[in-house]
Amino acid sequence: MNILIYDNTFEGLLTAVHDALDLNLIPSKILRRNSFQDDLFATKYEIDADLDKFESLWDELKKKTNEKNCQRIFKAFLSESIDVEMIIYDYIKLILESDYNIETNFSDDSVVKINNLQKKVGRETQRVLMFVRFQKTVDDIYYASFDPKYNVIPLTLNHFRNRFADQKWVIFDTRRKYGYYYDLESVQQITIGNKKVSMESGKVNSESLHVSEKLFQKLWKGYYDAINISERKNIKVHMQFLPKRFWKFLPEKDFKNSLTKA
Amino acid sequence: MQIVGVMKSETINKLKISANAAKYDVSCASSGSNRANKGKGIGNASPWGICHSFTEDGRCVSLMKLMLTNYCIYDCAYCANRKSNDIQRTTFAVKEVVDLTIEFYRRNYIEGLFLSSGVINNPDYTMERMVRVARDLRVNHNYNGYIHLKSIPGASDDLQQKAGLYADRLSVNIEIASEPNLKMLAPDKNFSSILEPMDTIKTKIIENKEERRKFKHAKSFSPSGQSTQLIVGATPDTDQSILTLAGSLYRNKYLKRVYYSGFIPVNSYDKRLPTLTEPPLKRENRLYQTDWLFRFYNYRIDEIVNEDHPNLDLEIDPKLSYALRNPWLYPIDINKASYELILRVPGIGVLSAKKIVLARRYGKLGLINLKKIGVVLKRAKYFITCNELKSPTINELLPQNVRQIILSEKQAKRKLKTNNTQLSLFTTT
Numbered sequence: 001m002n003i004l005i006y007d008n009t010f011e012g013l014l015t016a017v018h019d020a021l022d023l024n025l026i027p028s029k030i031l032r033r034n035s036f037q038d039d040l041f042a043t044k045y046e047i048d049a050d051l052d053k054f055e056s057l058w059d060e061l062k063k064k065t066n067e068k069n070c071q072r073i074f075k076a077f078l079s080e081s082i083d084v085e086m087i088i089y090d091y092i093k094l095i096l097e098s099d100y101n102i103e104t105n106f107s108d109d110s111v112v113k114i115n116n117l118q119k120k121v122g123r124e125t126q127r128v129l130m131f132v133r134f135q136k137t138v139d140d141i142y143y144a145s146f147d148p149k150y151n152v153i154p155l156t157l158n159h160f161r162n163r164f165a166d167q168k169w170v171i172f173d174t175r176r177k178y179g180y181y182y183d184l185e186s187v188q189q190i191t192i193g194n195k196k197v198s199m200e201s202g203k204v205n206s207e208s209l210h211v212s213e214k215l216f217q218k219l220w221k222g223y224y225d226a227i228n229i230s231e232r233k234n235i236k237v238h239m240q241f242l243p244k245r246f247w248k249f250l251p252e253k254d255f256k257n258s259l260t261k262a
Numbered sequence: 263m264q265i266v267g268v269m270k271s272e273t274i275n276k277l278k279i280s281a282n283a284a285k286y287d288v289s290c291a292s293s294g295s296n297r298a299n300k301g302k303g304i305g306n307a308s309p310w311g312i313c314h315s316f317t318e319d320g321r322c323v324s325l326m327k328l329m330l331t332n333y334c335i336y337d338c339a340y341c342a343n344r345k346s347n348d349i350q351r352t353t354f355a356v357k358e359v360v361d362l363t364i365e366f367y368r369r370n371y372i373e374g375l376f377l378s379s380g381v382i383n384n385p386d387y388t389m390e391r392m393v394r395v396a397r398d399l400r401v402n403h404n405y406n407g408y409i410h411l412k413s414i415p416g417a418s419d420d421l422q423q424k425a426g427l428y429a430d431r432l433s434v435n436i437e438i439a440s441e442p443n444l445k446m447l448a449p450d451k452n453f454s455s456i457l458e459p460m461d462t463i464k465t466k467i468i469e470n471k472e473e474r475r476k477f478k479h480a481k482s483f484s485p486s487g488q489s490t491q492l493i494v495g496a497t498p499d500t501d502q503s504i505l506t507l508a509g510s511l512y513r514n515k516y517l518k519r520v521y522y523s524g525f526i527p528v529n530s531y532d533k534r535l536p537t538l539t540e541p542p543l544k545r546e547n548r549l550y551q552t553d554w555l556f557r558f559y560n561y562r563i564d565e566i567v568n569e570d571h572p573n574l575d576l577e578i579d580p581k582l583s584y585a586l587r588n589p590w591l592y593p594i595d596i597n598k599a600s601y602e603l604i605l606r607v608p609g610i611g612v613l614s615a616k617k618i619v620l621a622r623r624y625g626k627l628g629l630i631n632l633k634k635i636g637v638v639l640k641r642a643k644y645f646i647t648c649n650e651l652k653s654p655t656i657n658e659l660l661p662q663n664v665r666q667i668i669l670s671e672k673q674a675k676r677k678l679k680t681n682n683t684q685l686s687l688f689t690t691t
Contacts, residue, residue, distance in 0.1 A: 104620035107631035226281035237320030
């Protein structure tokens with residue numbers, strides 16, 4: 001039994017896949033280093049990211065399919081699904097062993113699996129674009145917390161940088177405890193050490209909020225309530241489109257909470 | 263601090279009144295425009311549109327829908343803001359709308375602004391103030407987010423032209439699908455007063471496209487096209503007359519979207535209007551489905567509604583209804599038929615049809631493959647053959663029986679759901 005253990009990064013995973021294919025080694029599992037528990041009976045291979053190996057495999061994949069399909073593999077990786085490594089391994093193997101591009105062979109299992117994962121990731125990415133709510137702080141930074149199911153914040157950065165080019169902003173992943181800060185020039189990865197933000201509620205505390213912030217939250221909540229047509233009430237559809245797990249970030253759904261806690 | 267306090271109570275009130283007055287306009291699309299954020303300003307328009315919230319009625323909130331004023335000189339029977347209604351009225355200053363748009367946009371509450379207005383003084387006066395909001399946003403604030411402006415019928419060509427240069431989409435609402443009924447409910451309006459601005463906008467959009475072909479940097483005119491809205495159920499107009507009008511608007515006026523709005527009896531005292539126990543939401547839904555069949559599935563309107571079938575079947579969707587009325591077209595061979603024919607199978611959508619056409623190049627498709635692709639086999643199985651033993655299709659079972667089977671399956675599913683909730687209640691107590 002062969003277990004490949006990689007360094008938690010995408011580059012590391014592709015290095016592991018590269019080595020396995022190169023050495024003709026059939027892995028029974030590919031695991032992240034931080035999720036690996038020792039197994040006495042298995043042969044273990046510890047693999048660190050090797051950028052040369054990563055790039056040579058990445059280029060070959062691009063050649064055999066295309067850029068968009070490679071992005072699919074990366075998106076599937078961000079799902080952090082427990083079996084994603086083997087799904088990616090199978091998919092890459094399929095690509096390399098086929099004489100033609102198998103990208104659209106929707107009756108093949110590993111094509112279907114990759115597509116399902118990347119679809120879930122894509123959907124969660126879209127939800128970040130929809131439901132991120134910035135709170136303006138005293139130092140004119142627009143701050144937002146989010147708790148995405150998958151590790152998708154990196155996929156949203158281009159969108160927010162293009163859209164909010166003239167304001168400083170932070171988007172913070174409260175589940176993975178890291179985020180990104182845009183300082184009008186570039187986007188940098190950050191962590192937050194102070195207590196100005198609650199990791200549970202995602203809210204900026206009231207001393208750090210801009211003086212106008214609560215007014216605009218209240219205006220927005222007032223607008224949201226007034227635009228509803230009560231004769232058309234349809235809670236089922238409402239809940240389907242706006243699942244409860246997002247409510248704590250939305251002033252229109254959680255305003256009471258934000259007033260008392262902030 | 264003081265200023266913030268003053269703005270607070272007054273603006274909150276205005277915003278509530280205005281949103282309440284604007285909420286019956288269903289258009290909320292923010293798609294179709296690809297406006298880039300130039301020179302580090304605020305915002306851009308994303309071509310696929312983004313919803314930012316959903317209200318309890320299940321509708322998406324993408325744009326901030328406001329009426330610049332809900333005072334109006336007209337007295338249309340179906341409208342909550344008609345002049346004879348004794349309701350709270352309010353008027354925004356241009357700057358107030360601009361500030362709200364910018365502040366909401368910066369917090370990622372909205373994709374942009376949808377601005378309409380009651381008609382005050384005269385159409386030009388009203389439209390001029392609306393254009394000022396759009397101009398202020400674009401020119402003084404370098405705002406590149408989405409703007410949808412409602413065109414005021416009767417406003418001058420010059421103002422329409424200006425509106426189109428700042429807005430991503432323009433719209434003129436027809437509201438009532440036939441002219442005699444429109445005249446009865448809205449004595450101040452007639453078809454030509456609505457269709458004329460539509461024609462003006464259409465001509466300008468076409469001219470603009472031509473101009474942009476020649477000069478790359480020419481400003482775009484209403485790049486996301488124009489739309490309109492039809493109220494459903496306020497008059498005896500049939501689905502056939504509503505959809506035929508919609509079809510001709512798509513074809514002849516190049517409209518991007520026609521919206522259907524189930525009539526909500528806002529002025530129940532008016533005897534010209536029907537009394538309804540609830541808004542015709544199912545019918546509205548069926549109209550949208552037909553609209554989709556027309557725009558994305560290559561159906562002709564008269565294939566769905568015609569003299570023999572002037573109204574849509576409320577029990578089953580229009581695509582299934584069409585299939586049941588035309589059994590001789592089925593079964594369709596999934597492994598051989600053209601994309602257009604596969605699109606006509608109930609239970610297969612645009613995405614599945616595309617996937618089928620791509621996937622069958624690698625090998626023949628059977629039921630398991632179709633399921634993986636996302637086909638709803640429970641429906642599709644009566645209308646297809648594939649690489650599988652033949653199962654009874656619509657021709658052996660007969661249309662009326664297929665209809666019965668599908669309807670009873672639907673009912674059983676609903677029953678199962680209610681039973682399950684009852685059961686879980688029982689076990690937890």
